Each structure stands twice: as structure tokens, then as C-alpha cells.
Amino acid sequence: RKEVEQDPGPFNVPEGATVAFNCTYSNSASQSFFWYRQDCRKEPKLLMSVYSSGNEDGRFTAQLNRASQYISLLIRDSKLSDSATYLCVVNTLNSGYALNFGKGTSLLVTP
Amino acid sequence: NAGVTQTPKFRILKIGQSMTLQCTQDMNHNYMYWYRQDPGMGLKLIYYSVGAGITDKGEVPNGYNVSRSTTEDFPLRLELAAPSQTSVYFCASSGQGNTEAFFGQGTRLTVV
Numbered sequence: 001r002k003e004v005e006q007d008p009g010p011f012n013v014p015e016g017a018t019v020a021f022n023c024t025y026s027n028s029a030s031q032s033f034f035w036y037r038q039d040c041r042k043e044p045k046l047l048m049s050v051y052s053s054g055n056e057d058g059r060f061t062a063q064l065n066r067a068s069q070y071i072s073l074l075i076r077d078s079k080l081s082d083s084a085t086y087l088c089v090v091n092t093l094n095s096g097y098a099l100n101f102g103k104g105t106s107l108l109v110t111p
Numbered sequence: 112n113a114g115v116t117q118t119p120k121f122r123i124l125k126i127g128q129s130m131t132l133q134c135t136q137d138m139n140h141n142y143m144y145w146y147r148q149d150p151g152m153g154l155k156l157i158y159y160s161v162g163a164g165i166t167d168k169g170e171v172p173n174g175y176n177v178s179r180s181t182t183e184d185f186p187l188r189l190e191l192a193a194p195s196q197t198s199v200y201f202c203a204s205s206g207q208g209n210t211e212a213f214f215g216q217g218t219r220l221t222v223v
Contacts, residue, residue: 004153032209043201043214044154087153095169096161097209098144101153 006102023088117215134202142205143185
């Protein structure tokens with residue numbers, strides 16, 4: 001079983017839509033949780049960290065359920081500029097806190 | 112603030128050649144990492160370092176070597192390049208380990 005699994009995607013949505021991505025992780029010792037965004041042929045960049053209490057940053061809301069080992073990302077009022085691949089990322093003390101990446105979910109927002 | 116800088120951005124190697132991918136960061140981060148990303152796949156950890164003089168293998172270390180003589184630099188060495196090493200390589204650094212990692216712009220390597 002892969003350490004981090006995400007929705008297979010791709011997601012094609014119209015502008016203004018709400019879209020949700022889900023992710024599960026297998027290592028119960030995972031300590032930190034993130035959503036990264038990766039544009040085509042670019043490096044991953046942090047979108048937001050995910051906290052147990054849930055957190056929101058503008059149109060983006062992240063949730064973490066440690067008991068179910070489940071992470072989610074909700075994007076409201078999608079913009080064309082949200083088109084990218086969204087990477088679910090966790091880390092543990094193992095391997096110097098190296099990040100474990102899901103394969104990513106591709107989002108295409110259309111006019 | 113340059114962040115994490117990788118060179119070169121692109122490279123074509125012939126089978127059996129060797130090369131070094133350079134990575135330097137100016138954020139005084141202790142933790143540094145090398146990942147590779149193949150098409151449609153997640154990033155896989157090659158090697159990591161938790162501080163100067165300390166390195167260790169990640170998930171896919173075969174065919175690679177690293178060194179960490181300074182806090183700033185973490186070069187990745189490919190010996191005897193093989194077509195299976197065709198990939199995009201990302202270097203990253205992190206200040207406290209369990210916090211955000213910053214990535215370089217990547218090196219696109221093709222082995223023919």
C-alpha cells in the first residue's frame with residue numbers, strides 16, 4: 001500500500017465551481033501534513049499546511065482526520081488560475097522528515 | 112533572496128557518462144533533500160541530509176551519491192548514467208524538518 005494516496009483525477013470543472021480533493025495516508029506516525037501545488041513543468045510550492053482543527057486560507061479549506069488518516073482540500077469559487085496539480089504531502093520523523101508525496105490530482109478549471 | 116538554486120536546468124547525457132547536479136540554498140537550512148519525479152508519478156526521495164557532514168539514503172538511492180560538506184550545498188552525483196535515470200530532479204530544503212520544504216526549479220535530465 002502506498003504511503004499517500006490521492007483521488008486519481010483529473011478534475012475538469014467550470015469557473016466558479018467548488019471542488020474537493022481527498023487523500024489518505026498509511027503511516028499513523030505521520031506528523032505534519034500539507035497540500036502543495038505544482039504547475040506544469042515547475043517545482044512544487046506549498047499551498048497550505050493542514051492542522052488537526054482544520055484551517056482556511058481564502059477560498060481554500062483543508063481538513064485533517066487523524067483517526068481516519070484522511071486529509072481533504074476544498075476549493076471554492078474556482079478560478080482559471082487554480083488549474084494545476086495538487087499534491088497531498090505528509091512527513092514523519094523517518095528519513096529526516098522527508099516529505100512523502102501522493103501522485104497528485106490534476107485540476108483543470110475551464111471558462 | 113534566492114532560496115534553493117539548482118544547476119543545470121537541462122542536461123542530456125549519454126549512457127555511461129557521469130555528472131553532478133548542483134544544489135545550494137541560502138536560508139541556513141539544516142535539512143536538504145533530493146527527489147526525482149517521473150511522468151505521472153509522485154516525487155521519490157533519493158537522498159537526504161539533516162546537516163553538514165550527514166547524509167543518508169532515501170527510497171531510490173541506487174546509481175546516485177551525495178555529499179554535504181557545507182550547510183549550503185548538497186550536490187547529487189550520477190555515475191554511469193542509465194536511461195532509467197531520465198527524470199526531473201528536485202532539490203529541497205527545510206529549516207526545522209517538520210515544516211515547509213522549499214524546492215529548487217528542477218533539473219530535467221535525459222539519458223540517451
